Amino acid sequence: MASHRVRVDALAPEMTLGPREARHLHVLRLGPGDPVRVFDGRGAEAEATVGALDEGRAVLTLGRALAGVAETPQPVTLAAPLLKGDKLADVVRAATELGVARVQLVITRHADAREIGDQKLLRLRRVAEEASKQSRRAVTPEVLSPVSLAELRWEGSLFVAQPGATARLTDYLAWDAPVTLLAGPEGGLADAEVAALETRGAVAVTLGPRILRAETAPVALLGALVATGV
């Protein structure tokens, strides 16, 4: 069985975890002597062993170094509205570089397109494959056929970039739970669409007071994710 992965500030012979990470070990029912994998969110990864552990603190001992991985600690999904022309390919390419586990295409009220042809979907999958290689990822993100926003399912958190929103993405990010990010199409998401997602637990977040193009906003959201290392 693969060991659980725990983020540390930096790999060191002895690593002390803070309350959040210690709680994470509790949730995973890990205790002294159990093996884990530690990673620093910047490509370094190693085996480690749980030592002293209480609710607020845990100590890990470093083991064998592992080949660094280029994947984000938590699976990141980009929910991407259908955009015209090459814009969707541009978004898939940048999202792949920025580490998404999958791109879930979504149909929105204001949309450049209501559906996507098989050929175009295949092309997006090829774009994801090429971008994976270029960015030295071992994993190619899936590009999933479009669903309506009502059909969109997510684990963990859904953050929706919406003009006028007040919450800040970086106040919410955590490295230990799956994240889905959504930005609107040209013309934006309808207020009712955002409200419906909020009812289901989504958080609307700001990307500042300027109007972003539909192909810029998802890259900005993912940029915030990679810059915080979560």
Place this chain on the structure above:
Amino acid sequence: MASHRVRVDALAPEMTLGPREARHLHVLRLGPGDPVRVFDGRGAEAEATVGALDEGRAVLTLGRALAGVAETPQPVTLAAPLLKGDKLADVVRAATELGVARVQLVITRHADAREIGDQKLLRLRRVAEEASKQSRRAVTPEVLSPVSLAELRWEGSLFVAQPGATARLTDYLAWDAPVTLLAGPEGGLADAEVAALETRGAVAVTLGPRILRAETAPVALLGALVATGV
């Protein structure tokens, strides 16, 4: 004289500032009764008056609401290496949407181009102007003729995206000081180039363990900026 601008969490009849913002008022030599402008980093802005003030805390009273502005609280400069084809225009367009005050072109050791023609520079300036309008900014960022990295000057902080760096941009961002951001060209910045900038006070930051294209990295850096509202 324009009032000094102070960021608050949200506009309210009475706003209590924390130690950092209170210190900022001290630095500006403002005291009880002085007028300031408050803004929330999300487009809302108003007049306000300084009330009680000590080293660790300050209270402001809300005045007249002002038309929201689309500019970042601190001037943001993007230092952009010369890239081939339309890539540089794409970077200027996205950077304008994301609120930069200026784009300073830079010549780097590994560069797609060593110089830029007058026509191309004019075109970049037109791109910035169009993108300003589309993103509803009142201000068009300057696009400045290239300088070498040795000639690059900055106020406040310079953050350099560099593979293998360990610092996280979002741990350093502050809304009250100018920021310059630099990401490398295709082929990356040479280690010696980054080291020379670090000697001058620059901070190398991570954008995760994957390799980003030269046109993606600056958008990711600026995305982190706008997502934190600074």
